[in-house]
Amino acid sequence: MPTITYAEAIKQALVEEMRRDPSVILYGEDVANFGGIFRITAGLKDMFGDERVFDTPISENALVGGGVGAALTGLRPIVELQFADFLFTAGDEVVLKAGMWRYGHGGAYRIPLVVRCPSGATATGPEHGQCPEAFFMHAPGLKIVSPSNPADAKGLLKSAIRDDNPVLYFEHKLLYATRGEVPEGEDFMVPLGKASIAREGDDLTLVAISAMVPKALKVAERLAGEGHSVEVIDPRSLVPFDRETIIESVKKTGKIVVAEESYKTLGVGAEIGAMLMENALEYLDRPLRRVAIPDVPIPTAAVLEAFVIPNEEKIYQACRELLS
């Protein structure tokens, strides 16, 4: 199985799906001639022509709302936002149009739309560094995926493109250069709504999202050296959410830490905590611990950013606390 980067895996999924289905189109700011500000779409315009791959003005509302309109009329558009933060710029179109058009019209239409959202803190500050998945988990009608490795990046994107619903696809900028084995061929898919157990263990459940997964795996390795067996769960999809895999793990371990790059209040960890309160309280030996951004905007200077973004040490300390 070839080893490729996360960025290459995303591109592979785009190319395979655009070859497979002429109704798939891709547009956004600087995606065609320049190849995308993160170079994901370089060469696609030459492969598929400038009707199916095109540059747009700086107009996030029109990009996402246009995606809804194109999806209503038979295409499967992929809209690239330059930064996940720009979902807020297009807030009406994301939440009220993509998320609610089908429902508000009694199911008359399907909306097969993918919005690609480069996420994650890279010393670019409050408006270019967020992982805003949790904001949109609250909004009905949107599917949400956050792959943590190249294989999932490819498989989940292919599933998202073939899904008949709007999917927000969060690609973490710090993962673009990470490498991993990725199956070839257009049949390789990763289903939406199925968590992956990234490492099996018995003593503690560590749920990690997106770029937190590689950090969580390192923490698990370190704790293994100290005699603790940690199970690392990567939800992969946040909507739909695979509750069962987490509940089953907690039944075994009785302890859970959630590591995420969202703000702590009403973040993914808060939802997982509430879900466990409703479904698995009797299995929890210790209170849930959340490792998340304290409720401040993301600062720009690297030294400040590093202080607020969850790192291995913070995840390790949270786990140690429960394991002691």
Add this chain to the structure above:
Amino acid sequence: MDNKLKLDIYRKMLLSRRLEERIAELIKAGQVGGFMHAGVGQEALQCAAIATMRPDDYLLYAHRGVAYWVARGIPIEKILCDLAGKEGGTNRGKGGVMRVVYPKLGVLGESGTLGGCFPIAAGAGISIKVKGEDKVVLCFFGDGTSNRGTFHEAVNLSAVRKLPVVFICENNGWAVSMPTERSTAVKDISARAAGYNIPGKTVDGNDPEAVYAAVKEAVDRARKGLGPSLVECKTYRLWGHWVGDPENYRSREEVQKHWRRDPLPRFERKLLDEKVLTDESRAEFEAEARATIDKAVEFMRSQPFPKPETALEDVFSESTAG
């Protein structure tokens, strides 16, 4: 415009007017719980513009009135069921009368937030262009809505990509209680077309023939792949913003003045003068409209409310591209 088309537009204007009058009665009598933004006074432009469409074109209507749906041929009993939140309509109680939808005639639905229509219209235009079709999109909006940022984004995008969208502004002078001259820096919305380097034209929105000619020109242009246009139809909102609006923000004299320009009797007089319409045929159309509406109201009354648990349906489609 040939006589057949004139009569067709007249019939639809008349049916729309009578339907709104009946809806207002039903709402005031508490017989339906819906919410209605009446379009009384704007039927001429709505019916005439939609008469330019082919069955396979796309429509994004605005929030003012029933004439868009009547003109497009959506059965009126469905409109009434949507108003009442009942089964038998087009959206199963999910969207009310503001989200009437009809895929087989390209009626894509309505944005609850004003100005949400513009990006959707541009997106439908993208579809048409990618597939190499010669369909067009008609996108209606009010003078007030033209101040949304989405207008700028979508019209500019449509212009640079030469998308087949015709933007039709219904300038009725009022955005709820805000008169256009206080909300909008230009006198004519069509002047904004210059900012996008597209054709912009203002016509008398109460003259169906003028509207038809202007919209037809824009539709033909879009169909040929020459890009979007902006057509502004000057008209007037003869009723309040909603059924029940106290209208304490405008004078009775102003409203009375505009009732004298009501497009329905005006077009009627013209057709009578031209002998396209006779007193007998006019009476027939009135009777036909009344009978159609009576039957539709009966159908609406006979329909059940949706089962409460269906509120959980229609969030996601279960299907995939396979």
